[in-house]
Amino acid sequence: MSVLASPLAVLELACAGLSAMILVGYLALHPPLVRATKLWLLLGLGVFPIGAAFAGNVQGFEATKKRSFCGSCHVMALHQRDSDDPTSGSLAARHARNAMFGDVNCYVCHADYGMFGTVVTKAGGMRHVWLYLTEYRNTSLAEAKKTIRLRAPEQMNGNCMECHSTLDTVWLRVPDHKAALDDVRVGRVSCASEGCHGFAHPFFRPPGESTSG
Amino acid sequence: MTKRRWLDVACVGALAALALMTWQIFDPSVWPVMVAMSLGQVLGTVSLAAFAYVVVVDFRGQLRAGRESFGKKHEGDSQSATDKPPIPPLTSGPQSGS
Known part of the structure; x- marks a missing residue:
């Protein structure tokens, strides 16, 4: 660099x-x-x-917005490797190949938005550091797969909707979008679920959850 | 601790702070960035505070020295004023030309 x-x-x-x-x-x-x-x-x-x-x-x-920064904690190594892989078909990797996301794709998808979004995101990052120091420092990747979870998965659709507004006529023309519109908007149906666009990080699903998609 | 020693400590502390703050440029991973934004900045701020302390102490010393020298001078002036012979009172002598 x-x-x-x-x-x-x-x-x-x-x-x-x-x-x-x-x-x-x-x-x-x-x-x-x-x-x-x-x-x-x-x-x-x-x-x-x-x-x-x-x-x-x-x-x-x-x-701190860069993918390499997120991947510098060992429990995120697989996430980084997947996004770096130009042949990966995961949702995260496909977004990483988009210039709007690029090498800051972790931040763009997981950041909070709004007036205090940056501050809230940085505070959340400090929480990650604390958890890493106290719980995950010596955790193996296999163990991390079982324990690391999104804190508020129902809010993730909101982040998708920062770009995919659900208001566009082309988007609404898709029958599945139209059928699940209300559920998608309130987060009852996740955009990044198995039946829709697939998990963002399919390699990081705990045992018992499907890794397809 | 002498003023010079304070300044030496401040300079060494600031050099360490600068090293910590620039480390993150070459290695922008979690620890260098966090250390730069926390320890590096605290160290730099403490160094600046030490410098400010020395400046204030030095300024107060200069003020005190100035006040003392002024006091001595003033004392000397008033002392020399008392040593002078008293001004003779005006006397009504013979008016010249009358």
Whole structure:
């Protein structure tokens, strides 16, 4: 990955580099604490690090949307591998091949929307970290398949409907859509179910649930 | 701890914070990103606070020194004022030209 591809990464590196030069210079030379020294230190300890932190935060938040970030916890390795696979026919992989989702397909499908959607999603992410630390850190993939579940599966249709509004005439022309319209809208029938579009992650179904679709 | 030592600690802390914050660019996985956004920023903020503390202490020291030197000067002025001979009272001497 080229770090120079992102302007934020470049900005952060530039700020950090300038700050480091000032700080190392101060530590090496130890000039007297006159006004000029204080101004240099204000740049090295305040202005440039704050710039680096700002750019780094935005860069970090963007990084948390990427599939590679989600897949960096071992229990999500199969999900990442499936979405990376150009031959996979799973719902998740098919969306990953769509430019609207691309390498942020986990985030786009699982994020909360609305005014505080990003904040709620990040808070949910912190919950994932907590659960990973306390429960799943040493869990094998086989075990994870049995235990990892969506917290609110009935809300997932809402995320599908962010793009597939259920109002489009072409969409409504499909008899199954028309028949299940109300159930789909309230989440009683999942779009990503066996009888409809198939599970989003069919390889990750616990024993007893069908993996077809 | 001396002011210089405070500044040394602040500089080393800030360098560590910068290292933690830039680590996430090269390895944007869970731990580097979380460490950058938590520990890195806390360390950087503490370093800046240490610098601000030194500046405030230094400024107060300068103020105190200035006040003391002003006080001494003022004391000296008033002392020299008391050493001066008293101004002689106006006397009604012979008016010249009368």
